[in-house]
Amino acid sequence: MEAQSQVVDRLRSSFRSGVTLPEQFRQTQLSRLLSMLKENEEKILAALHDDLAKPKFEAVLSEVELVLGEVHYAISNLRSWMQLEYCAKNMATKLDDCFVRREPLGVVLIIGTWNYPLQLVLSPMIGAIAAGNCVIVKPSEVSPATDRLIAELIPKYLSQDCYAVVSGGAEETKALLQHRFDHIFYTGSQAVARCILQAASVHLTPVTLELGGKCPSVVYGRVNIVAAARRLIWAKFFNAGQSCVAPDYVLCSKATCDTLVPALRAALQDFYGTEPQTCPDLSRIVSQKHWTRLVELLEKSKAKVVVGGETDEEDKYIAPTVVVDVAEDDVLMQEEIFGPILPIITVESLEKVIDFINSREKPLALYVFSDESSVINTVLEKTSSGGFCSNDGIIHMTLPGLPFGGVGASGWGSYHGRWGFETFSHRRACMMRGWALERLNGLRYPPYRDDKLSWLRWTTRTNCSIM
């Protein structure tokens, strides 16, 4: 098996050869990625089921289709993304060519994670390939079946000189980070992100950090409680709550809580039946370690379980659970839940809702359910978050026009669609001057004089539109 440094060196010399630069090469690789997904859908679904008991529906929608959508989008738009972008000029530079050229960075590292093991590795990879880089992908070892499948398929379909998969755990990842990359794209936790950033600082490597946080879901004011509950349940229990943009907890008034809980119960029953453990449409927790973590949270919590609460260790099963009477300092409110437990915290005014949100770290997503647009606008204006969605959850991340990423503790940088291409590109400012008008240049040369300065001020004014 190839040593890590050999892989990095090989990719670096491939990059230096210029093979990834032409549009045709990138299009070919993207098309092969398309084939890879289409020809192996069954294998992919099986691996995802192995790792997370992912229902076929969820796997198809959130893993396969999402990635297919991104590849198609990149293929259709690559040419326009690669085009030179000509810029506005001032009068002194009117006769020059000023443009921005998108260039690949070199060899980039993408570190995936386990909750959407295929999407979170391939989606950034699409941006990296489209931008003309060589890519090393490090899938998460916590989802081993998908890890193995990615390691098998990528070399089969994509150029082995330019793209490689490195598998392994924490030790291998640490070793990988000793090498020099031109960009590191990491999805995962804040604790590991700090290590990544430290390793990156050694080589001044730019990073993109897609982290998480506790995504608040505000339910406030006049609201169609049935519709809100259904959308909330869907977004929360998709992948058994193991989504970085899952609504983590609910903020609402006591009165709303009283109508919300029965609506949540009804929606849960509609979706997963009366025996959710037998329902094929509900995922499982990814590992014993995470199952234990979640069960312990439930045990230590002082909140009251009003829906669900059942668990099964052998099956790594936790029932969709709703808890109320949650204190602000309850153990469920200490870190991102990342599981099928939905705490409801009651606060009695919109101001208190906003204070609650703002006294915590900026989340990756923020949700507001309300029929009153003033409520939505107030929360939007007075808070900050990676992304924002009113009256639904998760779905904003399927729009390639929106940059998907965090802010503050929830992350740095963004991707999806063109944003992925830009993340893995360098925008090189280019200016092409001619040889004429050297006399005009004379204004700027020493000996310096006040009258020269006045002329220069006039020519560099940007809003002069005579010429």
Add this chain to the structure above:
Amino acid sequence: MSREEQAVARARKAFDTGRSKSLEHRIRQLRNLQRLLSERQKEISEAIKKDLNKSEVVIQLYETLGLEEEINLAIRKLKEWAAPRPVEKNLLTISDTVYIKPEPLGVVLIIGAWNYPWAVTIQPLIGAIAAGNAAVVKPSEVCVHTAKVMEELLPAYIDKELYPVVSGGVSETQELLRQRFDHIFYTGNSVVGKVIMEAAAKHLTPVTLELGGKSPCYIDKNCDISIACRRVAWGKYTNCGQTCIAPDYILCEPSIQDQVIEEITKSIKEFYTENPQTCPDYGRIINQRHFKRIMAMLDDSLVAVGGDSDESDCYIAPTVLRDVKPEAKVMQEEIFGPLLPILPVSGLDEAIKLINKGEKPLALYVFTPDDKMIKRIEDETSSGGLMANDCLVHYSVSSLPFGGVGNSGMGCYHGKFSFDQLSHLRGCLIKKLNKEGMNNMRYPPHTSKKLGWARFFILKSIDLGWIGRMALLAILVGVAAVVLQNYLK
């Protein structure tokens, strides 16, 4: 609480009141900054002259003129920059509102540099204010008089809680870096850049690093050597070579080396007279430490022009070195001084090889009439910026992003790029609670029919004009009615 901690805490408290966010506030502060530059030009210039021996005209040209332009641009364009930016939607969100909302990050730390102290410290501040942030400004302690003037003048014109000036040296900067910021904007060298990035890791703070490097300058033998050399000499010896994008060294064929030296010599005389030390338009090295650093580089190279110096005056003459080898001392780090080495190369191939052996520079210059040659350099090298047939000027075009890549930096600014760099671009999807029926296709219990519809609706993306959107909506409503009626019960 230390002084630094207090300043940051006050700035955060002021930011939390929300007053930096309104457009009126931002424009008012920018106008105040404008007034500062025009009303206090004299004090600003006197301080810079004491620090760097720059003349009045030079100061206006290279420090304040650019700032005035940036402020004007920001004031004029702020409404547009800060407005929600609509983006394309997919079929399912066709009747929803989808846009990117630019928002302030919070409290930004701006660490300035000493070579163009006003330009590189205030230009990021303009972006920070325009984007609605609070900003702690830390001017470089190396330009002692300018730091003092900044500390006095800024609070007199702009909100002193939102935009405090914290001056000091290494230990004060370290204390600042222990505080939590929402962005750190640093201009300086790569060594300190790494320290900043490592310090930022603790709070996961994003950074913009405007660093430097050795900016190569290739002179093609077929170009107008006289014009090329005049432009290179201007780019090099302005501010005594202490410019992050100064042409660091020249690459050219041996056959033109003598001519290049001759033409540069002519330009030096034209700009700075026979005795640059007495010329008011020629600057000085910032301090003794840098003076010694630069002079040590002369050891193992051949001086063709200049070479004389005066330590008591921190004066180093405009100098050209010939037949320089890649192993020479002067080629080991960014010169940041008035030494111009010429490295003879056999042609463009060797030049490109040499350039690519080094770290990616902040700027790359090529002088040639041959478009194909320029294209090769574009394709086969990388750099923050690329300029053909002149030096430095790309800095002044505010519609070009100014920043490095690799060792020369991360992130960019100027014009709208400053605004975007110091904003959070928040993706927003505004939906209503109606049309719940449509959502049924994504809810469990899952059926393959639902899956088919979901594949079609949820993930297909389009960007239609208004009429197209209306037509599609009509079709969709019709289709949805049929689907709901027959398939999703």
